[in-house]
Structure formats: structure tokens, C-alpha cells
Amino acid sequence: MLGGRYTLLEPIGHGGMAVVWRARDEVLGRTVAIKLLAGRYADDVQSRACIRAEARAAAALSHPHIAQVYDYGEAEENGQRVPYVVMELVHGITLQQRSRTGVLAPKEICRIGAQVAAALAAAHADGLVHRDIKPANVMVTRDGVKVVDFGLAASAGAAEPEELLGTPAYLAPERMTSDAVEPASDVYALGVLLYRLLAGESPWTADSTTQMLTAHVKVEPFPLPSLPGVPPEITALINRCLRKEPAERPSAAEVAQVLGGGAVLRAGAPPPPVDPPSRRGKLLAGTAATVALLAVAGWMLLSGGAQPESELPAAISVPPAGNSAPTAASGPTGTTAPGGQPGVTSATVPRRPTTAPEEQAPSPTGEPTGRPSASESPSGLPDGVATFRSAGGTVSARCTRVGLARIVAFAPVNPYEVERVNPGPALAAVIVFRDGPSRIRISVSCVAGIPVAVVTI
Structure with missing residues (x-):
């Protein structure tokens, strides 16, 4: 029992730094979720500050699509003070899990996107940036979605820390090149999320973390094509979310409005051309050094060491250089990759x-x-x-x-x-x-x- 009040029942999830438990609030007689800092991080000042900041940030927000925080405390465990956060227990599955059960219809994707955008708009209105929007941090329930895990949240305008925190597949370019936290970074991540749900793949083709990080900063995304069931104004909106320049992206409130049906563009009108955005000199200056540094040392700091949400190659073939012909490695029907990895x-x-x-x-x-x-x-x-x-x-x-x-x-x-x-x-x-x-x-x-x-x- 934590704090003489919360009885831990069973673990229901874990991340790089914490374990989430299903628990019972013995005072109010309700089931809750408790995020408990893993023991090995209990003595780490930065980790303790991070979970405390998450509790304060989320507790300040009140929105139907944001998981509510009820309490914060510190328990005694093996002579250590272990901080914990008491949260609303969301009955559902993550969007990451939901997308694995089958292809989502465009209408459902837009509904989910509108609710996530509405939650972000509320956070941004309170001066808070989530900084880790991804399918694993969106819970899908019968009553809609809930945005969870404000562990990396920061105040808009605050200085970005030297340690790059987040999930590589969803990192906005300014997260790697700018000095200040910007709400537009959440919009960018949401744009990547919606693109991947609708198109079935990333806006860039990257077969490694280094390529992915480079693409965010230097490579223009492949425009979301016209898809069945997706209105042109929504296609145009998602393409705008992926602009390199934060000022050229829509606000979270506009994203919620368009995806929710109150489109600001005339229904049926062709999407505006997606011109390459202007680049801040800051984006291009020192990019190679930034990416090299991330490739060598930064990855272990990303999302607590979590695996990137990207396709990594299971097998490659390299044809010889010069005029010599490559060797045939498979017939017309293909062969299983080395190591027996199907598909x-x-x-x-x-x-x-x-x-x-x-x-x-x-x-x-x-x-x-x-x-x-x-x-x-x-x-x-x-x-x-x-x-x-x-x-x-x-x-x-x-x-x-x-x-x-x-x-x-x-x-x-x-x-x-x-x-x-x-x-x-x-x-x-x-x-x-x-x-x-x-x-x-x-x-x-x-x-x-x-x-x-x-x-x-």
C-alpha cells in the first residue's frame, strides 16, 4: 500500500523509467492507475523531478481527452523515497495496439486526430507542450481517446534541454535545432501520426534512426496523396502539419476544427499546393554535426532507450560496383530473408x-x-x-x-x-x-x- 491509501493490484504497463500499476484507492473506493518510478531511478534527482513535473503539468489540465491526474506522493521502499503519480484508469487500448488489429477507416482516423488535437489545444492554451505525441501515448476507449504521459511536457518558450528526449519517428525538426520549446512541435508529431495511419507508412523512407533524424531536418516529406474517403482539405491540412518551419503549421485548434468537420477550407476544393517551406538558417547550419552526434551518442537518451517506431531492414543486398552485373538472389517469387525472418x-x-x-x-x-x-x-x-x-x-x-x-x-x-x-x-x-x-x-x-x-x- 502506498501512502496508507493506495493498494497496488497488478502491473499494467512499463516504460523506460516507471511501471504503471492498476491500484485501488481505499479512501474513495475506486480503481486508479499509479505510475511508480522504477527503483533504480529513485535516487536520481532528474528522474524524480521529471515525474513530479509530469504530475503538476497534467494536474493543471482539465479536458475530456486528457487523462486526469488525481494525486502525487512518495513512498518508502527499501530505505528509498520512491515518487508516484495517481491517475485516472483509462479503460481501453493504445492507438498503437488498435492500429495493429486492422486498418482504421479514414473517418475513425479523423475522429481520433480531432480529439488528440483538441487535447493539445487545451494544453497549449495553458502554456504546456506535450513533446511526445505518438500512438503509444493515445488511449482509445469507447467514449473517445485520452492523451496520456506528460512525462516530457514542458512550458512553451522554455529552453530545450541539451538531452534530446522523445521518439525519433515523431521529432519535429526544431526539437533538434532550436533552443525553445514550441507548441508547433506537437502539431508536427500529430501530422506524422495521422499520415502514418492514413498512408500506412511514414512521410519519409528511412531505414535507420540516423536517416530518420536527418529526414526530419533536411528532407521534404513525400506529400500525402489523395486517398479514398479522405477529403482534400484534410489531406492539405496534414501536409501543412509537416512543414519544416513551425510558423507555417496550423495550430492544434485549427487541426481539431478541420478534422472535426468544421473545415476552414471549402468542401470539395482542391488542396493548395504544398510548396517547400522556407528554411531557417538555423535548420541547415550544423545539421551534419547534429545528426552525427545523435547517431553516436544521442539515441540512448531518446525515450528512455525505447525502440524507435520505424521499419528497420531485416535484410539487404548490395550489387557490385562498376559494370559487373549483380548476382541473382531470388527468383520471381522471392525468398525468405536470411535468419528465417518471414515477410x-x-x-x-x-x-x-x-x-x-x-x-x-x-x-x-x-x-x-x-x-x-x-x-x-x-x-x-x-x-x-x-x-x-x-x-x-x-x-x-x-x-x-x-x-x-x-x-x-x-x-x-x-x-x-x-x-x-x-x-x-x-x-x-x-x-x-x-x-x-x-x-x-x-x-x-x-x-x-x-x-x-x-x-x-
């Missing part, structure tokens, strides 16, 4: 003739711009281009002078069709072939100037 294959084939794309004006990266060509009988690929094969189709790609991947040609295999292609130049160029429920994704990145393909089934 991920890696395939390369000898270079086949493919029609090169039309000559186009060079882009700032020194490569042709525009969409690559698709051909059933391609021919005449230049040196440095590698062709990869999967059950869904083939893709030919090369590396640019600055080490980015670019798809130069592709061809689906009947009955597959091209669902989506992001030709690059990018950290990872990607194409998705689809035949009904069967979906094959080929991601191409560059290693030492050589195209590398990851095929995910």
Missing part, C-alpha cells in the same frame, strides 16, 4: 535493358528531376545503375554525386500495379507494387555510392 526478402538480378527516362533539366542535386519512366521492355541503362527484382516488379536506381538514391526506371509484373513511387533523390527512394491485399515495397538507399535494395513483403 522480408532482398533481391538483385543481372542488369537488364531498360528505357532511360527522358532528359530533363538538372535539379540542385545535379540529377534529373521528375518521375522515372516505366517500361515493359527497357533498354540502354547507363553505368552505375543497378536493377533489383521482386515478385511485384523491377526497379532500376543509381546514386547521385551527393550520395542520395534515385529511381530511374521501374516495371510492375502482371498482375501487380504501381501503388506509389517516391523516386528521389532521397536518403531512400521507394516504390510500392500492389495486387489486391499483396503489397511489395522496395526501398533503395546508397552505401559508399552503391545502390542497396531492401524488399519488404
Whole structure:
């Protein structure tokens, strides 16, 4: 029993620093959730301050879509003072768990997004920024959603700590480059969350944490395409949430209004063009050093060491450099990845003739711009281009002078069709072939100037 009042019943969750228990409030006779700081952190001043700050931050908020905080205390355990937070017990599952049970309908995604945005708007109105919006921190119940875990919350305008805290897949660029906490960072994270729920993948193709962090700062997101059941004003809204410049993003209140049905854009109107946002000099200056530092040492500080919410490659294949042909690693139907990991294959084939794309004006990266060509009988690929094969189709790609991947040609295999292609130049160029429920994704990145393909089934 904690504080002579709360009886711990069973653990129901845990994170990097704490364990959440189902408990009973013996005074009021109700079931509650108690977040108890793990014993090894009990003597850590920063950890104790963090959980106390979470209690104060959430307790100051009163909103139907924010889990309520009832009490804070410190218990004696093995001679240590262990802090705990008493919270509303939310009956439901996390949005992360819900999304794994099947594809959510666009209407449900918009409803969830509107309620999360409304909760954020309330927090922002009180000068509080959540800083860790992700599916695992959104509880889905019969009566709507509840935003939980204000453990990383901070006051708007406060200085960002030197230690980067959060989940890599949802970190706004200014979290890595700015000095002040901004409410727009929550809107960015919500935009990533909604994009992933609607499109089924991230706004960027990244096969490592380093690529993901780099993409947030330097790479423009692939615009959310027109999707069945998603009004154009909502597509445009989500694309605005992902702007690099915080001032160009909508407020959480506007997001709630649009997703909730009170669209500020005329229904049926085409979405406005998603122009690349202006970049603060601060965003670009020192980016390479920032990412290198994060890659080497920063990851252990992210989200208490939690795993990133991203696809990591289970197998890769690297075609030889020069004019030699890659070795065939799989047949038309693909093979199981090394290590027996089902669903991920890696395939390369000898270079086949493919029609090169039309000559186009060079882009700032020194490569042709525009969409690559698709051909059933391609021919005449230049040196440095590698062709990869999967059950869904083939893709030919090369590396640019600055080490980015670019798809130069592709061809689906009947009955597959091209669902989506992001030709690059990018950290990872990607194409998705689809035949009904069967979906094959080929991601191409560059290693030492050589195209590398990851095929995910």
C-alpha cells in the first residue's frame, strides 16, 4: 500500500523509467492507475523531478481527452523515497495496439486526430507542450481517446534541454535545432501520426534512426496523396502539419476544427499546393554535426532507450560496383530473408535493358528531376545503375554525386500495379507494387555510392 491509501493490484504497463500499476484507492473506493518510478531511478534527482513535473503539468489540465491526474506522493521502499503519480484508469487500448488489429477507416482516423488535437489545444492554451505525441501515448476507449504521459511536457518558450528526449519517428525538426520549446512541435508529431495511419507508412523512407533524424531536418516529406474517403482539405491540412518551419503549421485548434468537420477550407476544393517551406538558417547550419552526434551518442537518451517506431531492414543486398552485373538472389517469387525472418526478402538480378527516362533539366542535386519512366521492355541503362527484382516488379536506381538514391526506371509484373513511387533523390527512394491485399515495397538507399535494395513483403 502506498501512502496508507493506495493498494497496488497488478502491473499494467512499463516504460523506460516507471511501471504503471492498476491500484485501488481505499479512501474513495475506486480503481486508479499509479505510475511508480522504477527503483533504480529513485535516487536520481532528474528522474524524480521529471515525474513530479509530469504530475503538476497534467494536474493543471482539465479536458475530456486528457487523462486526469488525481494525486502525487512518495513512498518508502527499501530505505528509498520512491515518487508516484495517481491517475485516472483509462479503460481501453493504445492507438498503437488498435492500429495493429486492422486498418482504421479514414473517418475513425479523423475522429481520433480531432480529439488528440483538441487535447493539445487545451494544453497549449495553458502554456504546456506535450513533446511526445505518438500512438503509444493515445488511449482509445469507447467514449473517445485520452492523451496520456506528460512525462516530457514542458512550458512553451522554455529552453530545450541539451538531452534530446522523445521518439525519433515523431521529432519535429526544431526539437533538434532550436533552443525553445514550441507548441508547433506537437502539431508536427500529430501530422506524422495521422499520415502514418492514413498512408500506412511514414512521410519519409528511412531505414535507420540516423536517416530518420536527418529526414526530419533536411528532407521534404513525400506529400500525402489523395486517398479514398479522405477529403482534400484534410489531406492539405496534414501536409501543412509537416512543414519544416513551425510558423507555417496550423495550430492544434485549427487541426481539431478541420478534422472535426468544421473545415476552414471549402468542401470539395482542391488542396493548395504544398510548396517547400522556407528554411531557417538555423535548420541547415550544423545539421551534419547534429545528426552525427545523435547517431553516436544521442539515441540512448531518446525515450528512455525505447525502440524507435520505424521499419528497420531485416535484410539487404548490395550489387557490385562498376559494370559487373549483380548476382541473382531470388527468383520471381522471392525468398525468405536470411535468419528465417518471414515477410522480408532482398533481391538483385543481372542488369537488364531498360528505357532511360527522358532528359530533363538538372535539379540542385545535379540529377534529373521528375518521375522515372516505366517500361515493359527497357533498354540502354547507363553505368552505375543497378536493377533489383521482386515478385511485384523491377526497379532500376543509381546514386547521385551527393550520395542520395534515385529511381530511374521501374516495371510492375502482371498482375501487380504501381501503388506509389517516391523516386528521389532521397536518403531512400521507394516504390510500392500492389495486387489486391499483396503489397511489395522496395526501398533503395546508397552505401559508399552503391545502390542497396531492401524488399519488404
